[in-house]
Amino acid sequence: MQAALSGGDVFFVLMGAVMVLAMHAGFAFLEVGTVRRKNQVNALVKIIADFGVSTLAYFFVGYWIAYGVSFLHGADTLIRGDNGYGLVKFFFLLTFAAAIPAIISGGIAERARFYPQMLATALLVGLVYPFYEGIVWNAHFGIQAWLKGLFGAQFHDFAGSVVVHAMGGWIALMAVRHLGPRRGRFGKDGAVHAIPPSNIPFLALGSWILVVGWFGFNVMSAQRLEAALGLVALNSLMAMVGGLLAALVMGRNDPGFVHNGALAGLVAICAGSDLVHPLGALAIGAVAGTLFVYVFELQQYRWRIDDVLGVWPLHGVAGVWGGLAAGIFGQQVLGGRGGVSIMSQLLGTLLGVLIAALAGYIVYGLIQRLIGLRLSQEQEYDGADLSMHKISAYPEEDTSRSR
Template identity: 35%
Template sequence: MKRPIILALPAAMLLATASPGLAQEADLTPPMQDIGFIFTTFMFLVSGFLVFFMAAGFTMLEAGLVRGKNVTMQLTKNVALFSLASLFYYLLGYNLMYPGDGWTITNILGAFSVTGLEPVGLEGAEPDLTYASVGSDFFFQLMFCAATASIVSGALAERIRLWPFLAFVVVLTAVIYPVQASWKWGGGFLDAAGFQDFAGSTVVHSVGGWAALTGAIILGPRLGKYGPDGRVSPIPGSNLALATLGTFILWLGWFGFNGGSQLYMDTAGNVADISRIFSNTNTAAAAGAVAALLLTQVMYRKPDLTMILNGALAGLVSITAEPLTPSLIEATLIGAVGGVIVVFAVPMLDKFKIDDVVGAIPVHLFAGIWGTLAVALTNDAANLFTQLYAIVVVGVFVVVTTAILWYLLKVVVGLRVSEETEINGLDVAELGMEAYPEFAKT
């Protein structure tokens, strides 16, 4: 806190000695104890809207990787899921994620109260000036919750009905995600055990990946994807330009995702750490993309753009569990392994006839697991067995809860569209409009 004092006091002294009028203006200078609160709150807000822009990235990525007859459905799902997450996270999820002193009866009942913000102008409030405003923290954490639901959307594209999917999103964002996140970020038992997950390789990305995996298995593959002889039929996306744009938007948003997870911007040391996080995040993404570029050239004799895009995203997911402590060389290696994982995991899922339209499971689940384990390579506070323990605990919880939810939705209301709807496209049958009405269906 010394540097803000050095900067602020001379300015106040100059104003005080210049004239009586200017001296009165000096009273507008924030008290020194407010400076850290102001800067940390500002960091959360800026980081939060960077992560919000990732919603556009997921939307464009999915719109580009599905066929033209299903683009409007993906656009609708992404707008709707973000909006539902925004509502149900404040109605229930945020308080579930931060249960205060733990899961006591009082705190469990308190979780069913609506999230409250500070009064206007902090009138009559006594905020914790060592941290940030409740509003900024809620806003930032909400973006992580919504991102988890976005991961599921792309994997199950082109054959899931809209309303059952949105019902799943409500439960995921209001209960499933917040409960497991409380175990680490809410000061729960995984945090007490020493589990390290800086920005959510497990808490966010693996959770979305596990939910997508259970959904893909229960829902089944798209028509024509897998032949009776085991042959895999590629189903190209409608617009690789949109998919590439979506990847770059996600890449940009990730600086807020990881950088904001420093949680404080009140000292020179914290600001320096944020810049280090930015550099490592970018390096890991680049390494993932290059690894996928080179590996697909070797394996298929031609680079595969979709693999390269997912390689960059896998590099980002891989570094998310610990973007602060690695050197640039270590961040390069962590990100590159993520890119390699994607190239091998995509055909592996096809062998098991698990149809993931956008590659969300390899990127967010498999690379998320790798990134969580890799923390032990660069952070002395991390223990490999504790990291593995947390992966298993979160994985079992999410697989069991989401599998039950997917199955109930399948039995009660039905998950999948009819064969006729799937063939003609979900846009016309489910929504009555097409994204590209001037083009013939593909």
């Protein structure tokens, strides 16, 4: 019976890992559809290369920092006693860690050099992300115990609104600030020049892949078959719908806002998906979709921050809202399950933002200063595809035109 239970847990978490792994295709196609044609190949290569670097950084360093687990043992030792559950748990949590550079990639698209970004990925996934992950999900440094003693509950982030999404979004904001805007995006006279997406169907495809995979991201965060909750699935659905409908209205039917609004709702529900009532999830998603549209327009048109995919409003801002919303809508008076503190949510969220912003500023600042982070003017004009990968997304079509 124990072997059957262990095998069930292995399969459950493995399916979650595969679903979140598939989300990286969603990140890739969301970026492919948003950037210009001359940068589509780079978007695809960046996401998969970042995943490879993330795997090594997390396997050798990051997972040990977060959980104190090393894989430098014999294979028999690694699977002994639990059918290798610890190995698929690593795989599952790796897909979360690798989401950090995938998020950042969308913000810095079209002007960042390839290998400096790979270096940043190794540092962030190997050192920065697991440092905060260990605090929240493995009770490092006694911070969770301190919050529980002071406010009656630990900081609660069931599936990573703050640990994954806010962390990635706020690091991306620092990277974008170091890089500066794409050439031609903002005029000296204060004008904002539109750079339209290259392919709306690819953008929509990326969003749909992410939406489907997100149910593995959230539901399988229980990490044990017996702990899985149908409430998490329904709350994820309701938050997604709330986000997309709010963005539909606020974004005046813009397809980019609609498809990203659904993702904003899912980002926000991660933290409290196991706590809140489905109507609370709907409200959380609606606020997240509204915030995304409002902050994206402020960021692009008033603050003149060229965050290509809007990853800071989508992941950074909606992630912060999700951390706070778990403390608000998780209260029993609002239909939640209770056991959560608004003050613990506030302080835990602020800690994540502080670590992410400081680390992003330092890591990308040092890389920019020491080896350079940005493409040259000529490379940016030609596009990252030809400059870095020596091939375009449509080589046969381009060859035909040149004839």
